[in-house]
Amino acid sequence: MTKPLETAPGVRPRRLWSIRPRSDRESGDAVASNFALHWFPARSYRRSLDWSYSFWLGTVSAALFLLLILSGLPLMFLHIPSVERAYLSVKDIEYVVTFGSWIRAVHRLSAHLMVAVVFLHLVRVFLTGAYKNAHGRAQRREWNWVIGVAMLVITLFLSFTGYLLPWDQLAFWAVTVGTNIAASIPAIGPAVRELLIGGRNIDQPTLLRFYVLHIVFLPGLLGVLFAYHMWRVRKDGGLARADRLALAATKVEQPPSPTKTYSLLGIARGTGPTVRATTLVAPDELVNSVPDLVRRIAIVVLGTIASLSVLAVFVRSPLEEPANPLVTPNPAKAPWYFLWLQEIVTDTTFHIGSLTVNGAFLGGVLLPGALLVLLTLWPWLDRSPGGAAGRWFPRDRRFQNAVFLLFVLAVLLLTLIGTFCRGPYWHFYWPWESWPQVPSRI
Amino acid sequence: MSEKKQPNRRELLKTVGIGTGLVALGAQGGAALRSLVPNVSYDAPTTVKLGLPSEYPEGLKYLPDERLFVFREGRIFHAISAVCTHLGCTVRAEALSNPETKEVGGKTTRLTHRFLCPCHGSRYSGDGTNVAGPAPRPLSWYELSIAPDDGQLVVDLARPVERDFRLTVA
Numbered sequence: 001m002t003k004p005l006e007t008a009p010g011v012r013p014r015r016l017w018s019i020r021p022r023s024d025r026e027s028g029d030a031v032a033s034n035f036a037l038h039w040f041p042a043r044s045y046r047r048s049l050d051w052s053y054s055f056w057l058g059t060v061s062a063a064l065f066l067l068l069i070l071s072g073l074p075l076m077f078l079h080i081p082s083v084e085r086a087y088l089s090v091k092d093i094e095y096v097v098t099f100g101s102w103i104r105a106v107h108r109l110s111a112h113l114m115v116a117v118v119f120l121h122l123v124r125v126f127l128t129g130a131y132k133n134a135h136g137r138a139q140r141r142e143w144n145w146v147i148g149v150a151m152l153v154i155t156l157f158l159s160f161t162g163y164l165l166p167w168d169q170l171a172f173w174a175v176t177v178g179t180n181i182a183a184s185i186p187a188i189g190p191a192v193r194e195l196l197i198g199g200r201n202i203d204q205p206t207l208l209r210f211y212v213l214h215i216v217f218l219p220g221l222l223g224v225l226f227a228y229h230m231w232r233v234r235k236d237g238g239l240a241r242a243d244r245l246a247l248a249a250t251k252v253e254q255p256p257s258p259t260k261t262y263s264l265l266g267i268a269r270g271t272g273p274t275v276r277a278t279t280l281v282a283p284d285e286l287v288n289s290v291p292d293l294v295r296r297i298a299i300v301v302l303g304t305i306a307s308l309s310v311l312a313v314f315v316r317s318p319l320e321e322p323a324n325p326l327v328t329p330n331p332a333k334a335p336w337y338f339l340w341l342q343e344i345v346t347d348t349t350f351h352i353g354s355l356t357v358n359g360a361f362l363g364g365v366l367l368p369g370a371l372l373v374l375l376t377l378w379p380w381l382d383r384s385p386g387g388a389a390g391r392w393f394p395r396d397r398r399f400q401n402a403v404f405l406l407f408v409l410a411v412l413l414l415t416l417i418g419t420f421c422r423g424p425y426w427h428f429y430w431p432w433e434s435w436p437q438v439p440s441r442i
Numbered sequence: 443m444s445e446k447k448q449p450n451r452r453e454l455l456k457t458v459g460i461g462t463g464l465v466a467l468g469a470q471g472g473a474a475l476r477s478l479v480p481n482v483s484y485d486a487p488t489t490v491k492l493g494l495p496s497e498y499p500e501g502l503k504y505l506p507d508e509r510l511f512v513f514r515e516g517r518i519f520h521a522i523s524a525v526c527t528h529l530g531c532t533v534r535a536e537a538l539s540n541p542e543t544k545e546v547g548g549k550t551t552r553l554t555h556r557f558l559c560p561c562h563g564s565r566y567s568g569d570g571t572n573v574a575g576p577a578p579r580p581l582s583w584y585e586l587s588i589a590p591d592d593g594q595l596v597v598d599l600a601r602p603v604e605r606d607f608r609l610t611v612a
Contacts (some may be wrong), residue, residue: 173531177561180529195478200485209478326506328532330560345529346562349576359562359576360529426563426575 019291027288037294039230043286044293045242051394053128053241057121057302062226063304064114069219071107079165081211083204085165087322094319105312111159113308115337118155122148127401129301131379132389133236134243141240142379144232147225149376154222156337161214163335167207173332175202175210181345189361202325240390241393245285330424339418341368342410346426365434371407447587480534488600495519495588495595499553502535510584510597511535515552519609521597522570523582524557530562533581544569557581569605583607 021027025142028042047053078097093100131145160178164171179202183193200203237243287293320329321401334342341364348363349356374381388394391400421428423435464553494522498505498514505512509524509532526533534557541554546569553568564575571580582602589596 171559176531194480198478199480199483203485205480302537326509326532328534328560330534332531332561342562346576349528349578356578358528358578360578418545425558425560 005169013023019295021288021290024288027290030290036288039234040289040293041167041234042289044240044289045245046285046287046292048241049287049293049296050238054239055120055124056296057117057124059300060304061114061118061121061296063301064110064117064308065164065222065226066301066344067110067308068107068114071103072215072219072282074103075107076215079137079185081207083163083167083207086165086207090166090168090319094317096430101316102312105315105317106308108317109312109315110308112336115155115159118152122152123404126135126378126404128240128392129382129384129389129394129397130240132240132382132384132386134240134386134389135246137237137246137384139236139243140232141236144229144236145379146376147229147232151222151225151229153372154218154225158214158222159335159337161210161218164207164210165214165318167323168320169323169327169329170318170320172202172325173328174334174338175206177332177334177342178338181360182339184358185358185365186361241391243386331422331426333418336415336419340414343414343418344368489596489598491589491592492595492597494593498595504535508599510599511555511557512586512595512597517611519595519611520551520607521584521586523584523599523602525582526559526561526564526577527572527579527581528559528562528564528575528577529558530569533557533559533564533566542568545588547604549606549608566609 030043031037078093130203133139133140133141164175179193183189344363345359349359384396420431422428503512511522513520524532534556543552555568557566562576564577565573567573585594585598585601585603
């Protein structure tokens, strides 16, 4: 009965959006006329949507970021960024506020998981060579890789700044160690630390600075980079896997079709100017974004939110004693995603004659800095052919993938050692060994 | 010919306009950053009174507020910082089962403790020498003095001293 609406020239179909479009045109309209979907293509390469190609890790990261904003808003109304009251307000959130501990658990778990998923996303992109421009027509995938590395660093800083806000022992000493690493840079180090913490000691200015970085500056920056990241994916022709289609395709002259018109995207009305198309692809390689792409995105985003909502019921967030600048906990551990760095700063102080290199600078600044620079520049150092892009474990990239995986394994191993095998005074203990009793205070 | 090379009025205004805008933008950014560098320190003063020397026990006393170990051997005092030189955690003192006597800074000193850092496992001997772990330097020694007004022990946490420093109380 709604049929006449579509046939009249110049009249838009009433229905703006449907998960079950009845025609290609309605499907195209569903993308073009919807604000939330306008950044998607009307049609998507079927194999780019495979669960087993990308594992949808980028979408999961975005869903976690969304969840962090959603759970962070109520926390902002409840947390008081003052050294006298921050700890008590977090204690209230945990024990007094209705649903407070659940919201806090969602926020904390999402943050931990986001660090892990963003890292896995980077590993996936590296292993599939997805920063490579396979056909090179208007592609700048290497810059999207750089944006991605920046977003990983921002994600880590977001977690680190959020760590201080409860103002408990864990928070205080993690930030002491973290900012002293910055202070170990020769010449400018102490000034950097002073700018970071707003003085010479970790105090009210530090809490306020980290608070503002955590709730405004870093999320805003991440949001802008996220938008650019997605725009770049569109401009580069979708996922790297779609490039193989363009490389393999031969141009096929399509017979003029009365149903294939420029009206598909609302460029023109009616069936007038038919598309004289040379298609690059077999039509069955492409699917309509509504519903195929949108359905999968909905599954991933809603599934992530649902899983975390359930998980947060069972996992409680820790809250240690209030911050005490006078007593360092034993052992004092950084958050798990920085434990590999804590392992490195422990092991990298060395002496050559009278010259001493502080492990804090070598292991905490130089080494991770060099790794980061190498990671950022890798697309320009990778000389493998474009055909290696968009596939898992291609023969041409076997060596660099193996080296990359070795680095990943080393980081994971150091993280595991730091998490499970370090006891009082940072001595090594196997996980099944019990720690000796040490006095908690002197 | 020469007219072409001279910038005309429009180009000059354009250059000046864009330049002014960029300078203003840079000034905004610079001012925002500079405003975050503190001009006044509200930190605790570095010169602190530590109580009368007679209140100190023989051997070691830890002062958590100053993160300082004060040692007493009869009438002789010296003070060692409890701040690890690696990344600033507070080291803990552990009493030695066999105290040793050693020359420190040319003066015979009884060493009763060693110091361990909980953060990255640095170890220091009783005179603050770094012996193991990532610590790059020995623990600092600080100047002790006697307040002229009430005779209390005073430490200056901004003034590290050599290891031959000892305060002898009359």
